[in-house]
Amino acid sequence: MEHFVVSARKYRPQTFKDVVGQQAITNTLANAISNNHLAQALLFTGPRGVGKTTCARILAKMINNDGTQSPDEDFAFNIFELDAASNNSVDDIRNLIDQVRIPPQVGNYKVYIIDEVHMLSPSAFNAFLKTLEEPPKHAIFILATTEKHKIIPTILSRCQIFDFKRITVSDARQYLGYIAEQEGVNAEEDALHIIAQKADGAMRDALSIYDRVVSFSGANLTRQAVTENLNVLDYDTYMQVTDLILENDIPQLLIKFNDILTTGFDGHHFIAGLASHFRDLLVCKDQKTIKLLEVGEQTKAKYFEQSQKTSHQFLLEAIELANNCDLKYKTSQNQRLLVELCLMQLASVTFEAEKKKSDRKIIPPSHFEQSAVNISTEKKNLIRDNEHDTSSPSEETGQATAGKAVESCATEAEENYYSETNPSAKTEEQVQPVTTSESSEVRQEQKSAVDQTEPVKQEPEKKRAFPEIKREKVSGLSLKSIGKKKELVEKQKSMKPVEKVMDDSFTEEDLVTAWKNYTEKLKHKGEKILASILESQVPTLKNKVIHLTFPNETMRLDLEKEENRLMAFLKAELRNTYITLEVHVNEAISKKYAFTPQEKYEKLKEANPLLDKLRATFDLDV
Template identity: 65%
Template sequence: MEHFVVSARKYRPQTFKDVVGQQAITNTLLNAIEHNHLAQALLFTGPRGVGKTTCARILAKMINHDGNQNPDEDFAFNIFELDAASNNSVDDIRNLIDQVRIPPQVGKYKVYIIDEVHMLSASAFNAFLKTLEEPPKHAIFILATTEKHKIIPTILSRCQIFDFKRITVKDARQYLGYIAEQQGIDAEEEALHIIAQKADGAMRDALSIYDRVVSFTGAKLTRQAVTENLNVLDYETYLNITQLILDNNIPELLVDFNTILSHGFDGHHFVSGLASHFRDLLVCKDQRTIDLLEVGETAKANYFKQSQQTSHSFLLKGIEMANDCDLKYKASRNQRLLVELCLMQLASINFDGEKKKSEPFIISPEHFKNTKVAPVSIPTEAKKVISENEYSENVEATTSSAIIPSEENRDSRKSFDASIKNTELQETKIESSSEKTNLEKSSTKEIAPKESSQPEVNPTSEQAMPKKVSGLSIKSIKQKKEILAKKHGEKAPASEVLDEAINEPQLHAAWDEYIHRLKNKGEKILASIMETDMPKLTDKVISIELPADTMKNELERHTHPLMSFLKKKLQNTLITLDIKVNEQVAKKYAFTDMEKFNKLKEQNPLLEKLRKTFDLDI
């Protein structure tokens, strides 16, 4: 049986032309070798699996070739690789410095490749400084690291730094296609694209994933097989979810989410992927940004098709809501409910249903522009029994609109003034002929016979109002004040009673949301008190147990805003809050060191013997 070699080793680049995705660095090194401008110390930094060590080995071979050697010569005796993760002491660096003094037996240079150089200790770095700055002319140091920020500045200043970038999805996909062609494997472009995305910019990771998937699928590499083996949510899943959101199909949406969870996917991963999917749809809506979408041509066509069904406002709102759910996920006590609420809210963004229209005006204000308002004349024979406020407002509105009447309305203005004067004269006669206490009775009796067409008004009911009075008289001002005083003394109308059915998960979600608001406002003490115990729901009574009276008093002071929030959030105005102090819970808290020791001593009596034997203090 032939020995299997992983693709990462089998297809490791042997020349700079074979290196994937690092053309800028490879061209710089080639020019430096050609023009003899190579520095004595080089630092290769960048993410894992992007070709740092590979480029160091290629460079070490190329600088020793003068054209006379065999092209396959690897100059193994001139290349020394040191793993700084396991050789990070001062003694290891001293041994290295001793070897540097010896010139090469074959070739021109001795190359020292120190991998993971950030693992060297501070003393080892300092011991290495002098040799790194002024090495022998036959020695070249190549340092490689994934964490440049951990290297001391004095080392960085002595090196020529090359920053390796992540391999793009496009480059990784093309290289995987080349390897699949070399191995005679029929691979779909979408399948290779998923592998390249999963690798996250590391070519070595992409090759490792490729080997694993090929072992699973055999000679034919399909997108479905790759998603099944890697257990990833592909773009088709999110396309289906988004279509259900656009169709406002909440039941099917919840069923699909349950199916995703049953396949072992994490809800957090699903939500973050949904936000990325909305971002990709937003990118597809403009031809200038469509190149930012790193997917295959087939997937790009599907994305573009769905993006035409969505609006910018929907996608922006969707990204905001999914991102908000992503941020709250770890802190949530009921994570599944949080994601389901997010999905239901997303499905309700464009849902009209039975909601009222959001327009604030029944008739548009533009309808009243350039419209002349004619003054209203109130004849003296119109003896309605109306409230003082209504009459005053009508008169004020009428007089204000008729301050500067138009030419065609001057006659109606005169009749209006006459009616006001007649009304004032009649009021003066009535007031002089009877006492003030009998004014309402006499006016009601006088008006009732004349208005036979109107129904009889019960004077004891709320609709019984005083006789109308001119809004321009002093009497009207007095009566207006009396009516306002009575109105302020009346009780406010009872608010609407809500009695929605609630359960404890809903109560806990609303409770956590209020705690989150308190923390954002800086009220951390009250928030910590509310976090002491989760409330329990019995019928319509919310009960919570606290370990101390001070905590109970603090929570009682803030009961009104808390209950207002819960009633509005849960749509139930009949719920009440019951705060109790649990003595048993209070005893569990050890407030001093001695109380803590006594608690431990109850569990293990030998601690007291230990304290007395060694004369220990608490």
């Protein structure tokens, strides 16, 4: 049996032109070689399978090829590859440094490719620093890694860094098509697109998947064969699910989801793919964003056709519902029920019965309770009078007047409701109390009209349904409202009770007595902290001005919060309304409260001289 070479090795690029999806980097390296502007330390970083090691080998060949050698010359004696994952010690780096000193026998440069360089130990990195910064003229180092953040900054600063990007789905699909053509495989475009999507930006993974699928399906590579072999949900499944959602067919939708689970697919994978499908449909709604859909032309036409059946509002709500389900899936105790609930919610988005929700506000029944009874009673009386053609002309006039009164009450109720539900629409006339002469005349006419009709059972008088407005509300959006607010402030000031003027004489002893009385009052109320603040200082009196001095700002602020109640009490006790309070802060006062141990001992000794004898007898320390 002939030896099989996997496509990743068989079709490994031999020149920069063959490298897929890295045109910016390959052009930079080619120009650097042609202009003799190549750095001696290069760092290739990027995700797996995007061509880092391949570009390093191509670069190593090109810098030694001066045109006289064969194009197939690989310069194997000049290229040294070191796997840092298994050779990551200081001794391995020392052996490498010893080899660097020897010039090449063939060619101009010796190229050292260190793969997975982030696996080197910190000590190995430090041993490599000096050689990397000042290598011999014939040595070039190419470092390759998938995790640049694990490399120490001193290494990064000595390298010219090239960031390799993920290979796009379109580029991967084109290269897979080229390989299929070389191998004589008839491959559908959608099948290659699914393989490229499954590779997630890695060309080596795409080629490995391609080999596996070709082994399964043979020379005819179809979309169905790829989806069966890779166990992926293709767009056709999501389109069927979307059609059921748009038809609001919840039973069939749940059956379809059960079939998907029976096939072996995960619910999390399904709901994440459904959210992506809604995103693709939203992209197809606009010609400007349709280029973001990375599918074949035939598939793009199907997406566009289904997107015309949906609206922007539906797609936005559907994406939000599916995304929320995706986020909650891992923490859910019943994951299948979570997905089924999401599907039922999706099928209800376009259901007309769910959309018929009025935004109109409902007036609470208590607002019109009494007036509704009166109006209903009057209407019944009027209808009964109209049925009997025995009414006199005066009664007809009364009925007409009563009808106007009923209509006026209804209009008044409607205006009050409008003013409550639309505060910004209130005008100056609407906020005034309902006491105009016109409204009083209407009530008198209403009363006379009711009296002229047949006597009915009188109900006891209840509270008025529309009380007069006691508090005026003013909008703050106009200059007129500013003036109105000032008028209200002046009005409120005028309504305050006038303080009784008292000017009795009192002494400082009277002040201290009143001060202690207020302190005791605070203690009875449980405000002991404030009472202790008032007890800490004795007030002094100078020309009806009470002076207090506190040792810190905190005590002053606490007293200012209580100042209104305190002054009101003192004015009432001393019968003088001209008393004022001035509070000062003097931090020097606090020193008399901070006693050292020696000072405390001296104070105690003054109070009891025998204490010193006790200390001397037992030889005690202070």
